[in-house]
Amino acid sequence: MKVALSGPEIERLVQALGKLPGLGPRSARRAALALIKKRETLLDPLTVALREAAEAIKVCHVCGHIDTTDPCGLCVDPRRDDSLLCVVEDVGDIWALERSGVYRGRYHVLGGTLSALDGRGPDALNIPALLDRIEGKTGLEIVLALSATVEGQATAHYLTEQLSRSGAQVTRLGHGVPIGGELGYLDEGTLAAAFKSRRPL
Amino acid sequence: MKVALSGPEIERLVQALGKLPGLGPRSARRAALALIKKRETLLDPLTVALREAAEAIKVCHVCGHIDTTDPCGLCVDPRRDDSLLCVVEDVGDIWALERSGVYRGRYHVLGGTLSALDGRGPDALNIPALLDRIEGKTGLEIVLALSATVEGQATAHYLTEQLSRSGAQVTRLGHGVPIGGELGYLDEGTLAAAFKSRRPL
Numbered sequence: 308m309k310v311a312l313s314g315p316e317i318e319r320l321v322q323a324l325g326k327l328p329g330l331g332p333r334s335a336r337r338a339a340l341a342l343i344k345k346r347e348t349l350l351d352p353l354t355v356a357l358r359e360a361a362e363a364i365k366v367c368h369v370c371g372h373i374d375t376t377d378p379c380g381l382c383v384d385p386r387r388d389d390s391l392l393c394v395v396e397d398v399g400d401i402w403a404l405e406r407s408g409v410y411r412g413r414y415h416v417l418g419g420t421l422s423a424l425d426g427r428g429p430d431a432l433n434i435p436a437l438l439d440r441i442e443g444k445t446g447l448e449i450v451l452a453l454s455a456t457v458e459g460q461a462t463a464h465y466l467t468e469q470l471s472r473s474g475a476q477v478t479r480l481g482h483g484v485p486i487g488g489e490l491g492y493l494d495e496g497t498l499a500a501a502f503k504s505r506r507p508l
Numbered sequence: 509m510k511v512a513l514s515g516p517e518i519e520r521l522v523q524a525l526g527k528l529p530g531l532g533p534r535s536a537r538r539a540a541l542a543l544i545k546k547r548e549t550l551l552d553p554l555t556v557a558l559r560e561a562a563e564a565i566k567v568c569h570v571c572g573h574i575d576t577t578d579p580c581g582l583c584v585d586p587r588r589d590d591s592l593l594c595v596v597e598d599v600g601d602i603w604a605l606e607r608s609g610v611y612r613g614r615y616h617v618l619g620g621t622l623s624a625l626d627g628r629g630p631d632a633l634n635i636p637a638l639l640d641r642i643e644g645k646t647g648l649e650i651v652l653a654l655s656a657t658v659e660g661q662a663t664a665h666y667l668t669e670q671l672s673r674s675g676a677q678v679t680r681l682g683h684g685v686p687i688g689g690e691l692g693y694l695d696e697g698t699l700a701a702a703f704k705s706r707r708p709l
Contacts, residue, residue: 313603314576316557316564323557326550328542329535338528340600342558343565343574349527354558356517356524357543361551363517364544373544375515399541402514 317343369440371416371433373398381414388412392441392475393450394466396420396459400452412450415440420458421465429465438469447475455482455496518544570641572617572634574599582615589613593676594651595638595667597621597660601653613651616641621659622666630666639670648676656683656697 317339325335342350366372367379374380381387381401391412395401396419404410417432441447449470453459463479470477482500484493493501518540526536543551567573568580575581582588582602592613596602597620605611618633642648652667654660664680671678683701685694694702 313574313581314564316560316576317574319553320557320561323550323554327539327554329538330530334530336603337530337600339561340574340603341529343561344599346562346565349524350558350562352520353524353528354555354562356521357551357555357558359517360521360540360544361547361555363515364547373514373518373541375517380514398545399538402537402541 369436370414371398371418371436372401372414386411390446391448391450393452394437395452396454396462404452410450412448417453417462420453420456420462422458432462434466434469437466438473441470441473441475445474447473449475449477451477451479453479455480570637571615572599572619572637573602573615587612591647592649592651593642594653596653597655597663605653611651613649618654618663621654621657621663623659633663635667635670638667639674642671642674642676646675648674650676650678652678652680654680656681 320342321332321335321339324330324338325332327335330338342353363375364373365375365377365379367374367377367382369378369382372379372381376383388411391410392415393404393410393412394415394417395404396417398416401414401416404414415433415437417434417437419427419432421427421429421432441449451463451466453463467477481504482497483504484490484497484501490498521543522533522536522540525531525539526533528536531539543554564576565574566576566578566580568575568578568583570579570583573580573582577584589612592611593616594605594611594613595616595618596605597618599617602615602617605615616634616638618635618638620628620633622628622630622633642650650671652664654664668678682705683698684705685691685698685702691699
């Protein structure tokens, strides 16, 4: 029941948009239509932004962050605390933590988690660079900000072992009820963690 | 609390994506990250698709549809029924109706609805072309597929008056319970319409 409804160029635009996370086939179509209808305010600026970003992006050789400079802005920022190193799975996690404004140390991007299912071992992760980076440093706290999933926790476990020789203090993020979260909607694991980490008021 | 987290090129890409319908600030950031990380499979194809679409798109002078040919594919398709003309507000409505596969006639895009609030009168809509198009035709049914909103219905009312001289039969879409809709979530207007249009089983 596929109808030849619009030209191939429009179809290809819908296809390309539909591959973005968060855009399904319908929203891709709506976005394509908006782009086509507002060529000067939407389509042309996006085309330019994509081309400029493609030309400018670099992966930081120190931490694995994506930026337009190498080393990245976070690695060279003198105001950040060198005694704190936060290990994350992905660049998006840095962005999320930076939005929260809670952390002022350095970062290290693993590029994923260990996964027996996907055959992703330690070699696939940015771990050697991490070990190089912390070698010889003293008074360092390494915060493992990894997902609270089986794979994230397996990765945290592996890293804790690897880091045990370094003398750094290794910590992990706290678990508990998310802010704004309603108890009735939480899974049992989160509830159990929240109970274990309860505090006096 | 804005942090200089990534280069201006990346920020501009996030801004440009955030203007698309369906993408808020967070999903725009996620989409930007996906584009940057998968340059060959996501970013480059989207850049090309945008440029090609921008070069190819045309507005059909007959019906107002957007396509890569003028007249558009729907206007020149010989398999479509010339005795049916469906009037819609927007190009997106054509796409939605075509997906449903229920309609095989021609279309006419108004480009919006009458709106006293936004100061949009009949002159702002593609109505003269509609009247020209149907002049002298006989045996024509004009389906007003407009939104079931105050503005959509005001537009339908106005069009019905304008079209009364043409001799065409003017119809509107049926109102009722949407397929998959649960009664408890429906507004009173829809329920009232559904009751009025009830049928024997």
